Amino acid sequence: MDGLKRRLNESVQLKLSFTLSLAILVTAIVAGSFSFLSAFDEAHELQDDVLRQVAQLMDRQRLSPATPTVDTRVKDVDEESRVIVQRLGEANSSSLGVDAGGLLPLPTTLTDGLHTLKVSGETFRVLVKTTAAGERIAVAQESGFRNEIARNGALRTVMPFLILVPLLLLIVADLVRKMFRPIASLSKEIDQRAERELHPVDDRHLPAEVRPFAVAINRLLARVGQSMESQHRFVADAAHELRSPLTALSLQAERLGEAEMSSLARQRLTVLRQGVERGRSLLDQLLTLAKAQSAAESPSPPVSVQGIYRRVLEDLMPLAEVKRIDIGVEGTQDAEVRVSELDMIAVVKNLVDNAIRYTPEGGRVDLSVKVLEGKAALRIEDTGPGIAPAERDRVFDPFYRTLGSEQIGSGLGLSIVRTIADRIGAELSLEFSDRTRQTGLAVTVLIPAVTSVSGN
Known part of the structure; x- marks a missing residue:
């Protein structure tokens, strides 16, 4: 129960659905009970009218109830519609029981009108009437069959409630869900924003x-x-x-x-x-x-990754020569990406500059590009100390530098790379270039590619 209350307090949609469903159920139960009781009483009233009509017919036609004999055979008689008519106080001279067509042992002290009596273990509804000829007659019907007929009629009256209420609950739940759909769409749209x-x-x-x-x-x-x-x-x-x-x-x-x-x-x-x-x-x-x-996003013409590599290497080659670092591009495959040329230069230049600074003298820096599942994979590898897995998320923060670093720098290079990558929809990943020794750094940048070009 506490869990349900907590869920109701947390969700307006669930609370509204639950409240409406509960109101519909309570209203349906009250209305169904009232309809059932009204139909049940009305059926009994109609059955009492049948007894009155039979008694009135006996009086008008001056008919006299026949006394059953031993030879009487009741065949093909529907007990539910059977009406017993007899003189009041008449003795049952035959050995027939009531179910076989015999008389009811009714007392002669009964007053005119309707009575509910229990006779021989069964309940009967009895109408006593004094005819114009002065004869008192009793018209009776078994109450069990009367109640069954009345109950069936009342159930048929309530049947629409039993069918429509579950359908109405489903409709209400669906309508509430659709009413809250704009809110869910708004939440999803804001959550997916950069x-x-x-x-x-x-x-x-x-x-x-x-x-x-x-x-x-x-x-x-x-x-x-x-x-x-x-x-x-x-x-x-x-x-x-x-x-x-x-x-x-x-x-x-x-x-x-x-x-x-x-x-x-x-x-x-x-x-x-x-x-x-x-x-x-x-x-x-x-x-x-x-x-x-x-910077605002704007449509850009396709840019060659190999062309970006050449421009960056022209600018940073002197820095690599000072440290005698072997730097170059592996492979001849090229790819074109629809990204601003200035953004691409900033990304590659910061990554290569970072690799040169952290690679010891006589080391190696390799640049390569491949096309994987419609994306250009730019990869810059070095033979430096690498970055520990625990620090790979922190190195993208502005001004953050790894512990024990003796290199001179601003601590903004990787932060610039991450900012541009988020804006152009690129993916960044860091790993060791030498996984066995867990040294070196390999940075992979995945950017949606326009075309893949193979070199000669």
Whole structure:
């Protein structure tokens, strides 16, 4: 019972269905009982009228009840419709029982009118009447058969309730479910939205009772959108404002490097220039992240993955050569994806840059692309330390860096990759490139492919 109460309190649809069904059942029981009793009493009244009509016929026709004899044979007589007519107080001179057509042992003290008597273990309905000739007659009928006939007639009256009530309960349950379907559709539509899909909910098809909730949700979405837009604008504006002074610092450091100074001063100048460069790199990453978070989706022409790989390698090859890293593209298969070229460059460049930074000197970074079940699988593998499974979800958070990392970076590369991947509908997966030794990192990006192109 407690479980049912809890479920009713949690579900308006279930509570409404249960309440309506209970009301229908109670109303049907009350109405059915009233109809049954009314029909039952009316059937008895009709049966009493039959007794009165028989007695009136005997009086008008001046008929006298015949005395049964021993030779009387009652054959093919329907006991349910049998009516006994006899003189009141007449002795049963035969040995016939009542069921065989004999007389009822009725007392002569009965008054005129209807009586219910128990005779020989059976109940009879008896009408006593004094005829115009002064003779008292009794017209009787067995009550058991009367009750059975009345009950059958009453049940036929109630039968529509027994058939229609279950059907009505099913109709009510279906109607309630259909009435709540717009709410379920609204909930499903909002639940399936991405975190940046903040456009208003269409409330035109919603019932008037639910529309205020949809309006409130739209206002909340608008406020959230304004808050996110303000946050993105602040990051972008701050990065733009900081870029100018950092550029000035970088120029001043370069000019200062041309002047004569001691070895100690030159060492400190080198550290200063490295710090300025890290700051400029962080600002560039912040601008890229802000752009990825606020960029609107628009139709893009197909982009070649191999072409993206070549452009990224041209930019990052010097960084790989400094660490003597063997970097290149495996295989000649190509694929085209309908994604913005700038987004694709940002994704691949951040992944490759991350692989080069964490791969030790003399290591290897491989890029490849395959088409699997209509999706382009971009894969970047390195021979670095890899990422532990427990940290693979955290590394996509902004500014998060794995413990023990000695590499210089902003901690925004993988966050930018995840942001762009969520916006373009791509899937990301991380695993060890060497599963036996559990070292190295292999990043796979699955993007819906337009075509697959094989190289020569």
